[in-house]
Amino acid sequence: MSLRELLRKNEVTLSFEVFPPKTSDRFDTVLATARKIAALKPDFMSVTYGAGGGTSAFTADIAADLEKTYGVPMLAHLTCVSSTKEYVAKTVEEYRRHGIKNIMALRGDIPSDGAVCTDYRHASELVRELRERGDFFIGGACYPEGHVECEHKADDIGFLKQKVDAGCDFLTSQMFFDNNIFYNFLYRAREAGILVPILPGIMPVTSKKQLARSVSMSGTAVPARFRAIVDRFGDDPAAMRQAGIIYATDQIIDLIANGVYHIHVYSMNKPEVAEGILRNLRDVIGWTPEGGVNGRALKGRGSDED
Ligand SMILES: Cc1cc2nc3c(=O)[nH]c(=O)nc-3n(C[C@H](O)[C@H](O)[C@H](O)COP(=O)(O)OP(=O)(O)OC[C@H]3O[C@@H](n4cnc5c(N)ncnc54)[C@H](O)[C@@H]3O)c2cc1C
Numbered sequence: 001m002s003l004r005e006l007l008r009k010n011e012v013t014l015s016f017e018v019f020p021p022k023t024s025d026r027f028d029t030v031l032a033t034a035r036k037i038a039a040l041k042p043d044f045m046s047v048t049y050g051a052g053g054g055t056s057a058f059t060a061d062i063a064a065d066l067e068k069t070y071g072v073p074m075l076a077h078l079t080c081v082s083s084t085k086e087y088v089a090k091t092v093e094e095y096r097r098h099g100i101k102n103i104m105a106l107r108g109d110i111p112s113d114g115a116v117c118t119d120y121r122h123a124s125e126l127v128r129e130l131r132e133r134g135d136f137f138i139g140g141a142c143y144p145e146g147h148v149e150c151e152h153k154a155d156d157i158g159f160l161k162q163k164v165d166a167g168c169d170f171l172t173s174q175m176f177f178d179n180n181i182f183y184n185f186l187y188r189a190r191e192a193g194i195l196v197p198i199l200p201g202i203m204p205v206t207s208k209k210q211l212a213r214s215v216s217m218s219g220t221a222v223p224a225r226f227r228a229i230v231d232r233f234g235d236d237p238a239a240m241r242q243a244g245i246i247y248a249t250d251q252i253i254d255l256i257a258n259g260v261y262h263i264h265v266y267s268m269n270k271p272e273v274a275e276g277i278l279r280n281l282r283d284v285i286g287w288t289p290e291g292g293v294n295g296r297a298l299k300g301r302g303s304d305e306d
Contacts, residue, residue, distance in 0.1 A: 001296065003044050003073045003102045004137045007170050007197045012256055012285050013043035014293050015075075015199075016267040016274050020047060020058035027058060034062055036271035038070040040278055041292030046104060046172075046264070049077035056091045064098035071297070075139060076100045079108030080120035088119075088126065092133070104139040104172065105130055110149075124163040131167025140168035142198065144176050144185035148219045157192045170196050172264050175203035175214065177247075178223045179254050200255055203266040204248035204273050206241040208234035245276040252277070253284060 006013050016037050021030040038045060047063045049056060056078075063074040076095055080088055095103065107123040110116055120126055123140060130136050140163050143156065150156040164171070171194075176182050182200050189198060205211045211230055215222060222230075226247060233239040252263055267274040278287045286294040 001073070001299075002137070003075060004169065006043055006073065007199075007262055010261055011294060013262045014252075014278070014281070014285060014287075015044045015046065015262075015264045016040075016042045017046045017048065017264065018062065018267065018269050020050065020055045020062055022050065022055065024058075027061075030058075030269060031062055031065060033269045033271060034066060035069065037267060037269075037274045038066040038072045040271070040274055040289070041070070041297040042072060042274070042278075043293055043296060044073040044075060044102075046075040046077060049079050049106070049108075056094065060091075060094050060098040060100060063095075063100055067099065073102065074100060075102040075104055077104040077106060078126070079106045080123070080126040081108040081110060081116050083119065084117050085119045085129075088129070092130070092136075096135075101135075102137045102139070103130060104141070105168070106141055122159070122163070124159070124166040127163055127168055128166040138167055138169050140164065140171050141174065142171040142185075142189070143174045144181045144200075145174070145218075145220060153188070157188055157194075160189065161192050161194055164194050164196055168196055170199065170262075172199040173201045174218055175201050175220055175266060177205075177220060177226045177251075179251055179258075181221065182255070183258065197262055199262045199264045200260060201264045201266055202248050202251050202255075204244050204270075204277065205230070206244040206270070206273060207237065208240065241273070242276075245273055245280065249277055249280040252281060256284060 018034040018037060021027050045066060047059045049059050059076050063076045066072055067074045078091060105123055105126045127138055127140060130138050142160055146153045146156045173182065186198060203214060208230055214220065229243050229247060233243045255263055265277060281287060291298045
């Protein structure tokens with residue numbers, strides 16, 4: 001089943017994200033890790049893209065390998081702010097050659113030295129370009145707490161609406177640790193006329209260091225309940241890993257209970273975290289190692305015909 005078809009269904013889906021290596025000597029290790037996650041039979045997987053553009057080949061290679069070997073539908077990320085139009089066109093061709101049909105179209109972070117290429121200013125320009133080509137299923141990023149660069153939430157939602165109107169088929173959110181933030185965002189987005197599927201992005205935090213890094217990059221709020229967990233278990237790696245997996249599981253259960261169908265997990269390159277979440281949710285989402293979520297992996301998932 002294609003990603004387009006999956007997201008159209010009112011059935012719970014669970015997806016995982018991996019990131020490519022920065023250098024080629026790490027490629028085999030990262031691919032082996034990503035394969036372990038794909039072998040768990042999530043509904044789809046995404047592979048991120050290095051903002052500097054240096055890893056586009058790795059993104060395409062990993063996505064193509066996982067789709068071919070495990071039949072898991074793949075979503076390849078692509079950023080544009082540091083790239084020329086020519087480079088983006090070449091990368092899109094490379095994705096097409098690899099059989100990639102789904103692209104997460106992103107601006108990318110502005111590099112700390114401010115060196116951007118002026119061909120693209122916003123993700124919406126990349127979305128429009130991909131839409132004009134006509135043959136990709138296109139995702140965009142959204143930020144329940146507002147994007148760090150945008151002072152006013154209302155403006156951020158307005159720009160998000162422009163991005164969706166440019167051709168996004170769905171959105172995936174930045175991580176959040178308080179589901180009410182996501183529900184409020186969903187309400188504001190729908191009120192602004194954004195009607196495409198919005199996938200909450202759940203980040204299982206398994207170390208104190210990871211939390212500090214994620215929060216400093218995204219500005220995500222840490223609720224007192226989660227802060228207490230990190231304060232209590234942050235110096236005990238095994239306990240923190242378990243507590244982080246359980247906290248993320250709890251967020252997912254609450255989302256499903258409140259009618260959210262499609263959930264994306266920032267599993268990073270951690271098969272044990274992906275597996276921990278699936279095992280915790282076994283009966284909630286009908287996951288088995290053989291059949292994936294709700295037996296979908298046994299029903300010929302991954303075919304192009306849907
Ligand atoms: C689900 C998800 C996946 C991601 N994957 C990657 C990845 O693989 N690689 C990577 O490097 N980064 C990734 N990122 C991070 C992302 O690149 C950064 O957050 C980046 O700073 C913004 O990208 P965007 O696509 O949301 O940009 P945009 O949608 O362009 O928004 C960026 C900022 O510009 C503002 N804006 C948008 N349109 C306008 C306009 N017309 N006029 C004025 N302001 C405007 C927005 O309000 C926002 O503040 C991801 C983020 C998410 C949530």
